[in-house]
Amino acid sequence: MARASIEVRDLVVRYGGVVAVRGVTFTVGAGEHLTLLGPSGCGKTTTLRAIAGLEKPASGEITIGGAPVFSSSSGVNVPAERRGLSMVFQSYAIWPHMSVFDNVAYGLRVRKRPEAEVAAKVREALELVQLGELGARSASKLSGGQQQRVALARAFVFSPSVLLFDEPLSNLDAKLRAEMRVELKELQRRLDITSVYVTHDLEEALAISDRIIVMRDGVIEQVGTPGEIYDRPRNTFVADFVGSANLIRGRRRPDLERDGLLVLETQGGALVHGIASGRATAGETLMAVRTVRLKLDRTRPASPINAWPARIRQRVFQGDFTQYHVEWDGRLLIVRLATADPLAEGDEVFVSADPRYCVLLEE
Amino acid sequence: MSHTSDRGGALGAPRFSLSPRLVSILVGGIAAVLVLYPIAYLVQASLSVGDPQARPPEAYGLDNFTGLVRYAHIFGNTLLVAALATVLAVIVGFTMGWILSRTNVPGRAAFEQLMALPYYVTPLMGALAWALIASPSSGFVNQLWRALGGEGHVVDINTPGGIAWVMALFEGSVAFVMIGAVMKSMDPAMEEASQVLGAGRLRTMLRITLPLVLPGVLGAAVFVFAEMLGSFSAALVLGLPNRFYVVTTAMYQLVSQYPPRFPTAAAMGVSLFVVMFAMVWIYRRIVSRGTYATITGKAFRPRVMDVGGLRWPFLAVCIAYLAVAVILPVLTITYASFQHLTSAIPRASNFTLANYKTALSLDAVGSALGNSLILGLATASIGVLLMGFLSWLIYRSRLPGAGVIEYLLMFPQAVPRLVFAFGMLWAWLIFPIPIYGTLWLLLIAYLTVFLPLGLRTISGVILQIDRSLEESAQMCGAPWGYRLRTVTMPLLKPGLIAAWLLLFIASVRELGASILLMGPKAKVITPAIVESWFSASTELTAAMAALQTLAVVAALVLLFAVARRAVQQGGE
Numbered sequence: 063m064a065r066a067s068i069e070v071r072d073l074v075v076r077y078g079g080v081v082a083v084r085g086v087t088f089t090v091g092a093g094e095h096l097t098l099l100g101p102s103g104c105g106k107t108t109t110l111r112a113i114a115g116l117e118k119p120a121s122g123e124i125t126i127g128g129a130p131v132f133s134s135s136s137g138v139n140v141p142a143e144r145r146g147l148s149m150v151f152q153s154y155a156i157w158p159h160m161s162v163f164d165n166v167a168y169g170l171r172v173r174k175r176p177e178a179e180v181a182a183k184v185r186e187a188l189e190l191v192q193l194g195e196l197g198a199r200s201a202s203k204l205s206g207g208q209q210q211r212v213a214l215a216r217a218f219v220f221s222p223s224v225l226l227f228d229e230p231l232s233n234l235d236a237k238l239r240a241e242m243r244v245e246l247k248e249l250q251r252r253l254d255i256t257s258v259y260v261t262h263d264l265e266e267a268l269a270i271s272d273r274i275i276v277m278r279d280g281v282i283e284q285v286g287t288p289g290e291i292y293d294r295p296r297n298t299f300v301a302d303f304v305g306s307a308n309l310i311r312g313r314r315r316p317d318l319e320r321d322g323l324l325v326l327e328t329q330g331g332a333l334v335h336g337i338a339s340g341r342a343t344a345g346e347t348l349m350a351v352r353t354v355r356l357k358l359d360r361t362r363p364a365s366p367i368n369a370w371p372a373r374i375r376q377r378v379f380q381g382d383f384t385q386y387h388v389e390w391d392g393r394l395l396i397v398r399l400a401t402a403d404p405l406a407e408g409d410e411v412f413v414s415a416d417p418r419y420c421v422l423l424e425e
Numbered sequence: 426m427s428h429t430s431d432r433g434g435a436l437g438a439p440r441f442s443l444s445p446r447l448v449s450i451l452v453g454g455i456a457a458v459l460v461l462y463p464i465a466y467l468v469q470a471s472l473s474v475g476d477p478q479a480r481p482p483e484a485y486g487l488d489n490f491t492g493l494v495r496y497a498h499i500f501g502n503t504l505l506v507a508a509l510a511t512v513l514a515v516i517v518g519f520t521m522g523w524i525l526s527r528t529n530v531p532g533r534a535a536f537e538q539l540m541a542l543p544y545y546v547t548p549l550m551g552a553l554a555w556a557l558i559a560s561p562s563s564g565f566v567n568q569l570w571r572a573l574g575g576e577g578h579v580v581d582i583n584t585p586g587g588i589a590w591v592m593a594l595f596e597g598s599v600a601f602v603m604i605g606a607v608m609k610s611m612d613p614a615m616e617e618a619s620q621v622l623g624a625g626r627l628r629t630m631l632r633i634t635l636p637l638v639l640p641g642v643l644g645a646a647v648f649v650f651a652e653m654l655g656s657f658s659a660a661l662v663l664g665l666p667n668r669f670y671v672v673t674t675a676m677y678q679l680v681s682q683y684p685p686r687f688p689t690a691a692a693m694g695v696s697l698f699v700v701m702f703a704m705v706w707i708y709r710r711i712v713s714r715g716t717y718a719t720i721t722g723k724a725f726r727p728r729v730m731d732v733g734g735l736r737w738p739f740l741a742v743c744i745a746y747l748a749v750a751v752i753l754p755v756l757t758i759t760y761a762s763f764q765h766l767t768s769a770i771p772r773a774s775n776f777t778l779a780n781y782k783t784a785l786s787l788d789a790v791g792s793a794l795g796n797s798l799i800l801g802l803a804t805a806s807i808g809v810l811l812m813g814f815l816s817w818l819i820y821r822s823r824l825p826g827a828g829v830i831e832y833l834l835m836f837p838q839a840v841p842r843l844v845f846a847f848g849m850l851w852a853w854l855i856f857p858i859p860i861y862g863t864l865w866l867l868l869i870a871y872l873t874v875f876l877p878l879g880l881r882t883i884s885g886v887i888l889q890i891d892r893s894l895e896e897s898a899q900m901c902g903a904p905w906g907y908r909l910r911t912v913t914m915p916l917l918k919p920g921l922i923a924a925w926l927l928l929f930i931a932s933v934r935e936l937g938a939s940i941l942l943m944g945p946k947a948k949v950i951t952p953a954i955v956e957s958w959f960s961a962s963t964e965l966t967a968a969m970a971a972l973q974t975l976a977v978v979a980a981l982v983l984l985f986a987v988a989r990r991a992v993q994q995g996g997e
Contacts (some may be wrong), residue, residue: 116896142899143908155893158917168911169901216901226900263595 065092066146067224070112073122075108076406080106083119084280090224090258095250097259097267099291100277101303106260107228109277113258114149115142127223139382148222152229154213162193162212165201169220185271187215188225190249207238209278214246227259231266243269268292276300294339295354297424301350308356308395309423310334310349311377323367323417330391336420337366348423355419356397357388358405359412369414376406388413456815458835461871463848469700470691470851476819478686480855489692496675496693499890503671503697504543505535506592506660507653508587514653515595515646524852526608528732530739536747537605543598543750547934549951550661551591553970554754555582555956557761560666563963567756572770583667591659594750596652600645604785608643615748644711651704654697655841657937662958663775672697673843673937677916680847680941687851754827761967788970792827793948794976795932796864799950801980804871805929809921811872812879816887817882817913819880821895838877842937845874850941870938875931886920926981933977950976 066088075083083105090096099107111117112132113124115245121134126147131140134159157165166187170180188194196256201212210230217225228411229241231246247270250257261267267274268288276291276299284296295301298309312326319325326334326349326411357422363369372390382403386397390413397413405411427955471490475483495499524530525537533538554563558565559582581587616639657673664674672693677692732739765777783788811976820833837845849870853861894916898908914921933950940952952974958966 114900116899141904142896143902143904146902149897149902151897153893154896155891155918157894158900158914159918168898168903172901172903172907202697213897216897221902402697 065254067092067094067256068224068258069123069125070109070113071123071125073109073112073124075112075117075195076120077108081120082280083112083164084281085122086282088275088285090256090283093256094253095257095270095272096260097271097274098277099261099263099267099304100283101262104277105280106262106277108280110149110228110258113147114147115366120268121266146222147226148217148220149226149228150213150217150230152232154206154209154230154233156201156204156209156212156216158200158365160201161197161198162188162199162201162204165212165238166197166216166219169222183219184215187219190252191245192217206234207242207418210242213425215247218249218255221254225253225255225257227261227295229261232261232263239263239266240339244269274317276303278303293355293419294421295335295350295423296341298348298350298387301421301423302371306353306396306398307350308353310351310420311346312349313346316344317358324422328391328421330393332391333367333372334415334420335417336422337418338422342420343424349420350423351415353385353396353398353422354425355384355415356395356403357414358368358388358397358399359414360405360409362412363414365414368390368417368420369412372411372413373407374407374409377404379404443771446706449822452811452820456811456876457830459507459869460652460833461877462835463845463852463873464698466849466852467691467694468779469850470687470848471695474693476673476682477686481689486607490696493692493696494949497665499670499672499675499693500696502585502669503673505658506589506671509586509589510592510653511646511650513589514649515642516817517593517597518602518604518645518649519642520742521601522605522608523599523744524739524743525604526737527730528739530732530736530743532740532743534744539747539751540598540601540605540985542747543595544753545930546595546751547658548592548595548656549658549662549934549936550658550758550953550970550974551595551750551754552588553759553954553966555587555660557590557757557767557797557963557967558582558753559587563767568769583669585669588659588663588669588671589647590652591663592656593639593852594746595659596649597746597750599652600945603648604638604642605644607645611637640711644708647704647708647711649703651708654701654704655844656697657841657843658955661955665959666865677843679895680850688869691851692840694847696839701841701966705835705839718806731814745949749991758967761964763966764970767861767963767967776840779934780962780964783965784968784972790950790953790972793950793953794934794972796947797950798976798980800864800867800871801929801933801977803868803979804875804932805925806870807868807927808875808879809883809925812853812876812924813883813902813914813917816878816880817909820884820887821892834876834880836877837874842874842935843941846938847869847939847940849873862947865946866942866944867939867947867949870933870942871932874935874938875928878927882927883917883920886917893994929980930977933980934973985986 063299070089071087071216073083073086074081086109088096100106108117112119113126115131118139119132119134122132123130124132130136132138157168160168163184167180170183175183176279184197185194188197191214193208193215193260194209194370196208204212207327212380213334223254223267231242234242243266250270250412259267259270271288273285274287274291275285277297284291286294291300292360293302295304295307296382301309310326311327315325315333317326318333322337323335324338326336326347328334334349337352357363358372358374370390372388372395374386375389375394376387377384380389381399383400386399386405388395388397388411395413429707453868461517469482472485472487473479473482474486474488521540521637524539525533530536555562559567559580559691561567561578561581561583562584564578564580566580569820570579582590590854611634616629616633618625619633640697657677659751660671661677664670676690676693679686684859700775760771762780763776764780765775765779768775815830815834843993849866850861853866853869860869890913895912898912905910935949936951939949945950950969952972954966954969957969
């Protein structure tokens with residue numbers, strides 16, 4: 063069976079005196095595509111390398127396909143080469159002294175497969191990453207994108223039970239990265255394999271994951287589907303890291319709350335309706351709303367709630383969208399609109415937000 | 426779904442395998458013993474204050490060190506020669522480094538390659554050649570001077586300045602490599618920024634370029650100075666006739682006279698060792714602090730300055746250096762080796778092959794040369810394996826204590842080979858297995874003293890190899906032996922070949938350690954050449970030196986011919 067589940071319990075990894083991962087627990091279902099997302103130094107790569115067996119944790123347990131591969135309590139530590147995983151490295155790690163074919167065939171040859179099977183499987187894998195013609199070429203004569211594909215083929219050709227990705231696209235330029243993101247998603251679907259993916263790039267994480275784990279300083283900040291992570295950040299860190307969000311501070315007004323919506327009164331007296339998303343706070347608190355979830359209209363919207371008069375201070379044209387800095391409630395809100403009809407600086411407008419996208423944060 | 430056992434079966438990996446950790450500890454331990462054992466005995470000998478011949482020492486004390494006051498002039502000589510030579514070498518290195526990396530002098534690329542040659546001439550060859558050229562009585566220059574009607578001599582190589590001159594010619598190429606690297610690694614944008622902001626060329630040079638390369642130059646100076654303090658052969662060949670001693674030659678004298686004065690020699694060695702160790706430490710601090718700021722790891726094309734008509738004088742400078750450091754010595758030795766009685770003015774009747782006939786018929790030369798070549802082969806082959814593994818251990822294995830092992834193994838760099846050999850002499854004399862006076866002792870000595878050379882060469886390559894190249898092999902399921910064989914070793918191949926060649930050449934021409942450790946029945950060629958210089962004829966010595974060089978070249982050509990096919994097949 064090619065797909066294996068992964069369980070990580072209370073994982074702690076130390077580098078000398080520094081604790082890189084401080085007690086992380088999560089599971090990856092068989093066939094699931096999980097992404098560890100976070101800024102550099104958050105412990106995501108270390109966690110991945112601990113699963114791979116390239117980093118020895120200080121404590122905790124890691125199980126792959128039900129079998130423990132690391133356990134500090136029972137002293138198990140299966141070496142990386144026996145864990146049956148595979149990994150795509152950030153640097154690609156293509157061996158320059160071998161041909162493309164030999165690079166891809168490596169894992170099969172390690173497993174002493176007959177040469178005929180090796181040839182067939184390597185050809186198939188190279189076809190899959192669209193490098194069918196390049197087998198004989200020396201691996202040192204490849205472009206970055208081609209190296210990336212060879213690294214991919216090499217990683218999945220021997221049917222590992224889990225594929226690990228360590229920021230595989232971060233060395234590509236923006237255009238190629240966007241292309242590879244789509245290809246990678248397609249590949250994941252066709253291989254039907256469990257994968258753990260590490261990245262600091264939000265778009266990448268949103269595009270290819272079933273579930274995302276956001277990490278900071280060696281701990282998990284939030285776990286959820288891409289949609290949940292994007293629209294319902296748990297706290298200011300996630301709201302801030304996962305794309306741009308406006309934070310609105312105010313005091314809870316339980317007296318006005320109904321229909322499952324909660325109400326925040328800002329310092330300037332604006333009433334903002336939003337959702338608690340299962341979080342309970344009282345008194346002074348914070349709400350987040352994504353810059354793309356805000357709307358600007360020249361006329362007052364029909365909705366009686368979450369619509370306020372505002373004035374446009376600054377307009378920044380950014381191609382795919384236009385970013386407006388809007389004076390509202392004695393402060394600036396950032397609004398990103400993809401509409402073609404531009405509003406002018408100084409225009410009096412109405413800013414509005416669907417309460418479903420105004421989310422209460424834990425602080 | 427017991428997938429781990431599945432995987433083990435699929436791999437067909439052996440159930441038991443030597444743990445890399447165990448092997449690492451073993452090899453690291455052996456290397457540490459190789460280095461520390463002789464040093465411990467050196468220190469012990471230096472503290473022995475009883476009967477100088479007694480083993481183990483009868484009593485311990487510091488008398489040997491306080492007694493060194495009597496030899497103050499020798500320490501003075503050493504400092505004088507080393508300082509002179511360092512200044513000269515750094516001037517050579519800086520000038521050549523600047524010309525070859527920053528100006529559009531013709532033939533830059535070729536000259537850069539040729540700048541390695543002085544290193545291969547060795548101080549011994551240089552000293553022999555320059556003795557022939559400029560010794561006060563029979564030196565060619567002085568012969569010509571007298572032939573032209575002059576009195577006495579115009580140049581005298583048997584002086585501190587002469588010794589420094591020969592050492593600087595040799596060490597100049599080392600300084601060049603170090604300073605040139607700094608100049609090349611400097612981002613030209615830093616100078617361009619200065620010019621864009623309105624500073625002229627001179628101001629940019631003084632305020633930007635110089636401060637940026639200064640740490641590198643300083644580092645090179647300290648490194649060269651440390652090497653000069655411990656250098657031996659030039660001072661031996663050129664200093665001994667006038668009884669001008671530096672620390673290393675004085676030690677050699679103390680050990681080889683009768684009765685030998687081991688404790689005094691050991692105290693000298695320890696003192697030298699301490700000073701050199703401090704120097705190397707200072708060097709490391711300078712290098713790790715200063716120059717790195719200019720080295721960003723980015724590749725840039727160093728900006729080359731158009732120096733216009735000055736190109737030709739600069740070209741002349743380059744040629745002049747190679748002429749005095751390489752061409753002149755090699756020609757002189759070759760010329761002298763074909764002469765009955767060396768004379769500056771060639772006469773047909775004076776040419777002969779007799780020196781070569783004599784040299785080849787001398788059993789001492791034949792067997793010594795054979796021994797040297799065998800030792801070179803063994804040292805290089807064992808050394809590459811040992812040092813390759815040690816480099817991997819230090820820079821890759823993440824074994825706790827790898828840093829300590831690195832420091833230990835670099836120790837021999839701070840110890841002149843002669844001093845190190847003295848420790849070995851003392852240590853292995855009492856070793857239960859009788860290897861003293863055999864080639865085995867020399868093999869151990871070479872492997873030990875060349876540890877830093879081999880490690881530096883190989884680790885330079887190891888550090889360029891991204892760790893993930895090995896890790897990805899691991900993730901493909903390859904056990905460590907398989908990884909080492911299929912990924913690490915092939916990637917290291919250029920470094921390993923380079924290290925092999927360096928070790929081979931260095932071993933065949935080693936003097937400082939060999940001269941003390943060589944037994945009467947197991948001679949090697951370089952000390953034999955020195956012996957011949959002092960006791961037989963100049964011309965015979967020249968023939969022996971030429972033969973040694975020829976043998977090295979022949980051995981290398983042969984090896985390359987054999988290895989080429991394998992290398993080509995292994996390549997692509």
